[in-house]
Amino acid sequence: MRILVIGAGPTGVHFSLSALEKGHQVTMIDVGNARPPVALPAANFLGLKRDLPDPIAYFNGEDYTGITLPAASPGDYAAYYGLPPSKDYVFDRPSRFRFSNDNFAPVLSFAAGGLAEAWTTGSYPFNEDELAAFPFSYTDIEPFYSEIARRIGVAGEEDDLARAYPRHNNLAKPTNLDTSGRHLLAQYERKRRKYNGSAVLGRSRQAILTEARPGRSACTYCGRCLWGCPNGALYTPSYTLRECMTHANFHYVPGYFVSHFELTQSGEIESAHAYQLAGGAAEKFDADAYILAAGAVSTSNIVLRTQYKSRGEIVRLEGLMDNRQVFAPFFNLAMLGKSYDPDSYQYHQLAFGLFRDEPERYVHGQVTTLKTASAHPVIQNLPVDLKTAAQVFRTVRSGLGVANLNFCDTRRVGNYLTLFDDGEEWPVLTARYRSDEREPTEMSSALKQAGRFFADLGAPFVPGMTQIRPMGSGIHYTGTLPMSAEKASWSVSPSGQSYDFPNLFVVDGATFPFLPAKNLTFTLMANAARIAAKAF
């Protein structure tokens, strides 16, 4: 079968790899912003500051966008850590993509590899409770979790968190735990009975190699995770894209922005219309089946534009979801006076879970140390002069961390993607989002519980520094074309097949009917592989 895949993010590449292994002809069109060469691959974090020809430009960007200043409006806030300039290529948007938002500002990617080129590697399987709204069970998707874990390399451990993370195969040994993490975990081991299972701490699941593979090293603990792993230990989908390229039946076409589909009179897709980024008229790509894997926002844009172009209708794709995130900086008192070690794994090495009465509303947390993140976004928040702030920061840096709490989301009417006719050649893609009215109560209760839990572990939250991140910064956009066993407009079958356009399949996050609190990328990849296996 000739299959046209749109998008080279985590779902596009894993769908394609599965389809290629089954012998299908796969063409992938993608904007495909490419990763620039890695600077000084052998250097560690401090080595970059010492040996790069212009470290200031590397860490802050040529136009200094990497510098975090106090928010211009008092209601806004400056993030404690942002995405570094070395990853700017992940977020560059083609000029043909236009977007406006109402209380929902997503981070979008048009990179080869998609947003997961800048992910933090959290790889957590959804459990039966979290899959209750999905039209398949854990048993159905488990083989694909195992397969993805084999492909990408997932490190972790079966510990107390196994209660929230159902079992799958191919779990590799975890990374070496840093000193602060060891203290927290030891403290938890001593006190675990006290929490009575309502709060649990354990090793996180990371898509990071702890043993080398061909073309990818094992983690060398160089401390450069945030700035871009230099040796391939940290998985990103561009590695799977490279693997796809080794197949003779794969054709990768970067440099194109897909605008919409042309339909036949019977409502099937006849061709995809794409524009070369360099300019020129639209070009047509045809196939037997069309796969949308551009990420929920871009996928929805293509569907909306197709409906607008073919039927002159502007529709709303309701049910937009994202995880609300809360960052709570803490200080691990056991680390006071201990030295700071930049040569360690930088993203979350520990995870925690807060169990709720409704099991699917489980609150997922990760403990991020980010010792090699820039200091200035943190120290500007201390109520002292910047010299004192720097000295205090250096004294306590080894014990600083951020508890990153994630909350689940549900599909609700009024949260949607649509087009807005602003008089330009094409209407602009528009997002609207309003929080669940239960959110403030749930968030406050979870924060209190997490605060008590961390204080008890000897790592109290720093007063006044907890940040509720704005909607859209969760980067887990889902729900606009949900999977449903019952046929309905603007939804897809359990195997991703559109109920509106019969030869269209959606394999990305747009198809999620519910968004659990856990990081979703692992499930995105497993689901894409599942659809490739079931429907093709």
Next chain:
Amino acid sequence: MSAHIFVTGGGGFIGQALLSRMAGKPICTHALVRRPAAPVAGVEYVLGDILNPGSYEAAFRTTDTIIHLAAATGKATPAQYRLSNVEGTRTLLKTAKAAGVKNFLYVSTIAAGYSDQRHYSYAQTKAEAENLVRESGLAFTIIRPTLVLGSASPIWATLQRVARLPIIPLPQGERPVRVQPVHADDVVRAIEIVLDRQHFDGETLDVGGVDSERFDYFLNAVRRQIVGKSAPVIRAPLALARFPLAMVEPVARPFLPVTAGQMALFANDSIAKPNWLMTALQPSLPTTAALLEKLAPRASAQRNLGASTQDDEARLALEARLFTRYLAGIESTADVERHYAAACVQRALSNDMTFSPFDREALALARKGAWFARCADAFCSFFSRGGALRRKLIVLTALIESVSPTNELYDGTRSPGKIGAFALLVARGFSFATAFISGIVMLGLARATKSAQA
């Protein structure tokens, strides 16, 4: 679209928006106004009053469609409401029928459909006027706009006043109410659609914005737009506010910020029921954020335009040298100075003339030397966290933490031990307190003296 239309209330804020849209269209428009108005191309003004048919009936000879916007609003007395809204509409309808006018488009209000209209003469009289239209025998459409916002609309002025308060008071009945604000331009578009399609089938159609919002959420969205941040909302029982207002209203109406009747807004949802007109409007309705941006463009966008045209690299390099001495205790390198100057230009921090008087004062003190810079910074860390001095120092911090050897100040890996760390923190506390008190003396007292003199 109708070839001859007659608009009442041409001087009101919806009327003005409608007439300016009519300019240049192949339509003959008469507009009834009570006082002379600025000329609009293609519009012929008729000076008069709806209660006085003699002032306008001549224009009805050629009129196909009347668009009836005129109404008493605001703090009118119940008698004034009745006279304008009921008797005015009755007179207009009678005159129109006698002259053979075919179509009647009545712009009513969402309040006409409120279930709770206690003390609200405006809503009651608009509902009565709607009934007169329905019984008139003319082909008609009634549209009921929700909360109509425009830069000149009284409700927008009130919303801004409320939203600027440090705590937003919100009278509330049994539950939070929802609103669906709509821009006056979109109400005008709704009128145009009815005219274009000649849709006079006796319908009553709600017209609102793109989505409904809880009123408290909307008030805070307005506040974020004009002030930059949200405020807590204090809910008060609606009855406690409404009853006393109704009692004092007959004598104190002109002095009240709001009437008892207007409190109905807090007792009823003001949202548009779906209808064909809303479906036609929908694709071009602005989001709430876009609507607010149209009404009050954010100041922050303008603030960022402060890029200097008088960049003085040498001055900025000197500043980088001094501030590096303050922050890191060593001299800066040429690279840091070059980047500092470029980053200040990029982040609109290069031109003192764009800063506030206090920012200039703080910078002047900081430029006197490393100790002065620390005192000024300590003072600003409490009283001007987002000011120009702090921003410049944060830019420099970002630069010097990125490069060896100044990064040692942030990345040092030596371990002082528990007691050493504790002692260091105490010592830092003392030195900060000294700098802070000196900052208060040098900047705070000077500031206080100046404001006393002023």
